[in-house]
Amino acid sequence: MRLPNLVHAAGGALLLALLSGCAPSDASTPPEPSSTFVAPYATDEEALAAAEEAYAEYVRVMRESYRPDASDPSALYTVASGGHLMELLSEFEDRVADGRYLLGTQSFDQIVLQRYSRDSSSSEMIAVYLCDDLSGLSIYRDGEKIAPDEPIPPTTMQVVFDFNPDSKSLLVSARDLWSSETC
Amino acid sequence: MLTHNRPTALTSAIFLLCALIVLGSAFVPSPAFACSFESQVDGSCATAEIGEEAVELGASTEVPATGGTAPEGNSAGGVSFEAPIEPVNSVGESWCDLQRLPCVPWTPPASDETGPVTISDIATFRPQSPSASMQPNQWMIVGLATNFYANASAHIVDGTLFGGTAQVRFTPVAYNWNYGDGTTATLSIAGTTWAKQKIAEFDPTPTSHSYNEPGTYTITLTVTYAAEYRVAGTNWRNVIGTLNIAAPPLTATAGHATTVLVNQDCNTNPTGIGC
Numbered sequence: 001m002r003l004p005n006l007v008h009a010a011g012g013a014l015l016l017a018l019l020s021g022c023a024p025s026d027a028s029t030p031p032e033p034s035s036t037f038v039a040p041y042a043t044d045e046e047a048l049a050a051a052e053e054a055y056a057e058y059v060r061v062m063r064e065s066y067r068p069d070a071s072d073p074s075a076l077y078t079v080a081s082g083g084h085l086m087e088l089l090s091e092f093e094d095r096v097a098d099g100r101y102l103l104g105t106q107s108f109d110q111i112v113l114q115r116y117s118r119d120s121s122s123s124e125m126i127a128v129y130l131c132d133d134l135s136g137l138s139i140y141r142d143g144e145k146i147a148p149d150e151p152i153p154p155t156t157m158q159v160v161f162d163f164n165p166d167s168k169s170l171l172v173s174a175r176d177l178w179s180s181e182t183c
Numbered sequence: 184m185l186t187h188n189r190p191t192a193l194t195s196a197i198f199l200l201c202a203l204i205v206l207g208s209a210f211v212p213s214p215a216f217a218c219s220f221e222s223q224v225d226g227s228c229a230t231a232e233i234g235e236e237a238v239e240l241g242a243s244t245e246v247p248a249t250g251g252t253a254p255e256g257n258s259a260g261g262v263s264f265e266a267p268i269e270p271v272n273s274v275g276e277s278w279c280d281l282q283r284l285p286c287v288p289w290t291p292p293a294s295d296e297t298g299p300v301t302i303s304d305i306a307t308f309r310p311q312s313p314s315a316s317m318q319p320n321q322w323m324i325v326g327l328a329t330n331f332y333a334n335a336s337a338h339i340v341d342g343t344l345f346g347g348t349a350q351v352r353f354t355p356v357a358y359n360w361n362y363g364d365g366t367t368a369t370l371s372i373a374g375t376t377w378a379k380q381k382i383a384e385f386d387p388t389p390t391s392h393s394y395n396e397p398g399t400y401t402i403t404l405t406v407t408y409a410a411e412y413r414v415a416g417t418n419w420r421n422v423i424g425t426l427n428i429a430a431p432p433l434t435a436t437a438g439h440a441t442t443v444l445v446n447q448d449c450n451t452n453p454t455g456i457g458c
Contacts, residue, residue: 137224147225177218
């Protein structure tokens, strides 16, 4: 499908330049869904990138909430929502009252998009699978490690995100163990 | 492929689990199945794995399928605090919480299903409709490449299979184009825009097509999907066969382009001479 020669190519380029002012602009843009909900990301790739960024922020805030001196859980509101947020807040209170905290390192990778719902609602708009490696984390109380006995292997998690239209950010609404097999 | 023993074991396990709940003697981790970092580290994160002999509803709590007893307590590997523990109200509730999707009440697969699952078995699961796009939109220049691309991606559909709750994952594996000029192509890639390929407009792409004659053409795309299924946390299993889903057709006009001299840049002065 190559152009036959340079002259033709040059002619095509000139033609394109001339036509570009007369042709409808951005003609390849697909039509928008006829719904009141406007999906914030144009493509699956954009949605996945946003989810990865949001989960990295979720991890950062969660790790802050697990520090030995953590006393204010308000930052959790910026990264989680719904029932999952309520669970995190409840767990935070319980953990702080009991004097437990987490130390160590954590990472995640292999994030893939499970679904991006463009035409439904901001609730549970994106779901991803990712491999969460918490093998470097340990639970402590009063300077003494209490768990785990053996490092847990990296496992695949399903993470679901709500979209907050006010802050235009993704909030984790669920984080579930998807497979107990090592990823 | 579903086998006899899995649904049987599962059904038995669920029955036993329900019976134990009625007796007030069986407790498993939170039915929400949510997993915080701490609960994951201490090993109390729950999942729903179906084994050959038992339904496992947590990292350390097992309910044997038949002929066994539930282990006492909920060991957490030396952790001196208790994970949130609540009785499961129903298996269906747990399944829906696990999925975090529009809730289809959990029902066990029928126990008499045998043999491989074929595409006709999952006829009630409908994949998302693909769509076709083209650049330029709805017009072509004879002799120059028109960039066609498909909008389709892997996705999961929930539904019922053999009387049980299941998920089917559809993955596009082939893109069948009929360009309306007597030529067809079956491609393994969906293609994408010129901009995303970082090439100039009208450059050939792996999914482009050139028309030799002016005229109006109807372009059709049919996407071939492969399918896999899973029930209640099992691994994905292949479905035999593929499914073809047609996208709404495109209608576009091909014409010869004529080079004209213009007075000014047509972008800044669309009504200028020659524009």
